[in-house]
Amino acid sequence: MDIEYGALVTDKNxxxxxxxxxxxxxxxxxxxxxxxxxxxxxxxAVFFTPKQVAEVTEKGVKLNIAIDEMEQT
Structure with missing residues (x-):
């Protein structure tokens, strides 16, 4: 499943x-x-790569990292 604009993103926690x-x-x-x-x-803003995605569902994107580990601007 592709990640769409507007998809809700949660970290691993x-x-x-x-x-x-x-x-x-x-x-x-x-x-x-x-x-x-x-x-x-x-x-x-925070950035994540495709490798940091744990799963993509209809509800959104769950990452395999925590917010503290992400690239921020």
């Missing part, structure tokens, strides 16, 4: 991070390289 706001595509392969989640309450 079940903490809700927000919705997918942007997908960064690899210009050579056309595959997704990173996904961005803008966090409104923190006024920043």
């Amino acid at each position: 079940g903490k809700i991070l927000g919705d997918v706001n942007y997908v960064i595509m690899d210009s050579w392969s056309g595959e997704p390289r990173k996904y961005m989640v803008r966090r409104e309450e923190e006024d920043d």
